[in-house]
Amino acid sequence: MTKNLIYFSQSAELFEGPIFDSKYQLLYFVSILDALVYCYNPNTKEILSVKLDSPTSNVYIISEKVVLAASKNGFYEIDFKTLKATFKFQIDIASNVRYNDGIEDAVGRYIIGTMGYPEVISGIGNVYSYHKGTSQIIIKNTTISNGLAFTADNKSLYFIDTPTNKVAKYNYDLKTGQVEFVNNVIEFKGDGSPDGMCIDKDDMLWIAEWGGSCVSQWNPLTGKKINEITLPFTNVTSCCFDDESNLYITTAKNDNKLSSNNGSGLFHIKLNQ
Template identity: 25%
Template sequence: MTDHGADALMEDVPTSVLSAERCHLGEGPTYDATTDTAWWFDIRERRLFEHRFADGRTVIHELPKMASALARIDDARQLILTEDGLYIRQIAGGRMELFAALEADNALTRSNDARVHPSGTFWLGTMGKRAEKAAGAIYALHRGRITRLYPDITIPNAICFSPAGDIGYFADTATNLLYRVPLDASTGLPAGEPAVLIRHEGTGGIDGAVVDADGLIWNARWGGGCVDVYDPAGRRLRSLQVPARQSSCPAFVGRDFSRLLVTSAWQDMDAAQRAADPEHGKTFLLEASARGRAEPDVRLA
């Protein structure tokens, strides 16, 4: 289905700034419902953000390398996706230990989008640091082993899964194509070939995405300043305005998962473009009235 990106459906929902700290490349938001805490990254500046909703505090953790996504292992540990591999991070103190190398011998690439399948399998993407054509790939961490699923990806994004785990989605932002692939729900691994679900045309590009409890796909539109909501057939139902043009990735947050955290970025914007986009790089909270759901924990074995 072709989505021409028309703005006739654009909605203004109540929106606040969750963090005014500007991200060079804000990405990878996730929400830990057990602690009511949101996490996200500034990939370029090697920073991990931790926002505790209970007291409204945001803590910024400096990282030793570029990282783009994380998954909860248990109450004490997270799995962090970085430019050279997967690391186990101790939440208390932040100590990181290598779990598995990933493209560590390729200095041209870094990590990008990722998300956990309901089975606990972790899908993750890599890309060229300068978005070199077809330099990246999408992998799956399943039972402790990393398998390459899809090579020759330029900018992997929109990795997400249906609530039942029988459908996976992913995109290459460079082509503005969103793919749908049948999965084995018990393993999170492909059970068939990907097919194009959405061809986005017009303003902006397909970026990070998440699926709600009803199977709707919430996709941040990079360069479009919004989050588009699609049904599983690829029909666009809503577009929620985001105050920064380069909206990058959404996550459901809050005890009822009804609100939407959206990251943004000022990457590749010159001084004039940043001045014309005064909220650039900030992180937002949208009162989206979503029917979101919790992120699964990753399974390491």
């Protein structure tokens, strides 16, 4: 296993939301508070960015170099071939929240959570589902909506509301987009709090630990930790797989102002070599 620091910015406070486009071999991620969306080509090492006008939390892949980005002021289609952004729609959310982590389901619904902004407020968030012009709330009264992951059969949705320090499991109805809470499958008891999350081919969960300096791998069927990848950043925010089952990881600025790692980082962890 090797760790490669691909991109680093001294000024960025909060890298998040990595998602890999296997078809076109591109990685997208965001700098939330800078309202920046990045497109990284791991083959050419080119990094492109587009700036929106409000905090931007995650992207959904549409086509080659075209994504839908969720910002506080709405969802924008970004074309990285022209570096242009076009407003597409907005969900009816409160003025004192912003979007956070999101995921697309197997039929094209955009699922996304909210959290208080500019300050965190307990229970003010929700998880929304948006499809063909209609939105609905599927999980209510969250505080910091974070990781979302579907099992391979699309029958289960895992979800993290960070302050609970737990990963919740929901039954997912792909026909209606409705969820039903089952139970909490993982509980964090160490220094790290669960943040972003992805799922591997065996339905094991890989969870970025804010304050824990690592990404940890868990079996949601047993609630046990399987593996841990440590990083030289305290606040690890999210992760995703490339098409070779290697891991991209985003990190945020360290809380300790005396730390030598005072920006945000993007890592590529080669698990299969």
